[in-house]
Amino acid sequence: MPLDGVKKIVLVLSGKGGVGKSSVTLQLALALSLQGKSVGILDIDLTGPSIPRLVGKENEKITQSPRGWIPVEVHPTELAANQEESSSATPRGSLRCMSVGFLLRDRGDAVIWRGPKKTAMVRQFLTDVYWGETDYLLIDTPPGTSDEHISIGESLLTMASTSSTTATSQNIPHLAGAVLVTTPQAVATSDVRKEINFCAKTRIPVLGVIENMSGYTCPCCGEVSNIFSRGGGEVMATEMGVPFLGRVPIDIKFGQLVESQKIEGDIDSDADEEMEVDQAATQQSLVEEDNRLLVDKYRDCWSLPIFEGFTKSLLEKVESSASQT
Numbered sequence: 001m002p003l004d005g006v007k008k009i010v011l012v013l014s015g016k017g018g019v020g021k022s023s024v025t026l027q028l029a030l031a032l033s034l035q036g037k038s039v040g041i042l043d044i045d046l047t048g049p050s051i052p053r054l055v056g057k058e059n060e061k062i063t064q065s066p067r068g069w070i071p072v073e074v075h076p077t078e079l080a081a082n083q084e085e086s087s088s089a090t091p092r093g094s095l096r097c098m099s100v101g102f103l104l105r106d107r108g109d110a111v112i113w114r115g116p117k118k119t120a121m122v123r124q125f126l127t128d129v130y131w132g133e134t135d136y137l138l139i140d141t142p143p144g145t146s147d148e149h150i151s152i153g154e155s156l157l158t159m160a161s162t163s164s165t166t167a168t169s170q171n172i173p174h175l176a177g178a179v180l181v182t183t184p185q186a187v188a189t190s191d192v193r194k195e196i197n198f199c200a201k202t203r204i205p206v207l208g209v210i211e212n213m214s215g216y217t218c219p220c221c222g223e224v225s226n227i228f229s230r231g232g233g234e235v236m237a238t239e240m241g242v243p244f245l246g247r248v249p250i251d252i253k254f255g256q257l258v259e260s261q262k263i264e265g266d267i268d269s270d271a272d273e274e275m276e277v278d279q280a281a282t283q284q285s286l287v288e289e290d291n292r293l294l295v296d297k298y299r300d301c302w303s304l305p306i307f308e309g310f311t312k313s314l315l316e317k318v319e320s321s322a323s324q325t
């Protein structure tokens with residue numbers, strides 16, 4: 001069954017491009033993993049997929065198994081952050097990613113597709129990827145309300161209607177809701193208002209708004225500069241009557257990490273079915289080393305600890321949204 005084993009789906013949306021949707025998706029995913037959850041990221045930004053680069057796996061390719069496409073595994077094992085309190089009861093998280101970027105022959109290839117082809121690709125992502133047991137599937141979307149958004153909404157609805165004759169987006173079994181990302185300035189928040197209206201029309205619950213790039217604290221003197229203004233996301237959330245999850249400052253280290261690509265791993269992700277069950281010890285230790293790199297590097301930023309805070313309130317909202325449906 002499509003999405004079999006996926007417990008909850010969270011869409012990450014924004015009205016405007018470049019506000020940090022993919023960065024927020026990744027940091028939410030890492031923070032959820034650090035809480036021991038198994039997490040998947042589905043990148044449906046078909047023309048500008050950023051997830052492969054963010055996780056340092058730009059050269060990875062998707063493999064096929066009898067059960068479907070196997071997503072690229074980023075850190076399938078115990079995470080570095082948990083090692084401080086390491087005990088036999090330490091939760092184990094995992095992170096797997098699927099993106100059109102893993103399907104391109106060359107990372108510089110352009111995806112120039114019309115609507116129907118995009119729709120087909122989004123459907124295929126929902127039906128043909130074998131996620132296995134996954135607590136949270138975060139779906140990173142392109143900006144605005146494009147073909148991809150409509151396709152994902154329709155595909156989830158179609159899947160729901162196979163089990164119910166009265167399917168609405170509110171009873172899509174796995175859909176917990178959407179997290180909206182904005183920057184503080186009016187030019188971004190006004191587009192996010194449209195996105196909230198899109199959610200209202202398609203009856204997707206809004207789990208909360210995150211205000212990204214909200215101020216910059218100088219590491220030398222502590223002076224706070226509100227480069228893109230501050231507080232616009234919170235004001236907009238209050239006015240629109242949706243929860244505000246919090247702010248993420250501009251984090252120079254984060255930008256540098258993404259740019260530097262130092263997290264590029266050289267792990268052979270030839271993850272066929274057999275390997276899932278029977279991982280060779282050497283491969284496992286390579287993957288563990290790779291994971292530590294990814295989490296350590298992002299943990300070094302200011303923002304990952306902030307996201308660990310967000311996920312707590314996000315999880316509460318997901319649970320309460322689940323109990324209402």
Ligand SMILES: Nc1ncnc2c1ncn2[C@@H]1O[C@H](COP(=O)(O)OP(=O)(O)OP(=O)(O)O)[C@@H](O)[C@H]1O
Pocket residue numbers: 014016017018019020021022023024045048050141142143212213248249250251252254255258303
């Ligand atoms: N809080 C932050 N501090 C510093 N840099 C950031 C922050 N958030 C995002 N960035 C940087 O801003 C750029 C755009 O971020 P990202 O790709 O996540 O945006 P997006 O909204 O997903 O873009 P697109 O519209 O292309 O999908 C990236 O280079 C990222 O590293």
Ligand code: SF4
Pocket residue numbers: 218220221222223
């Ligand atoms: S005073 Fe201005 S330039 Fe100097 S360290 Fe602080 S923020 Fe940077």
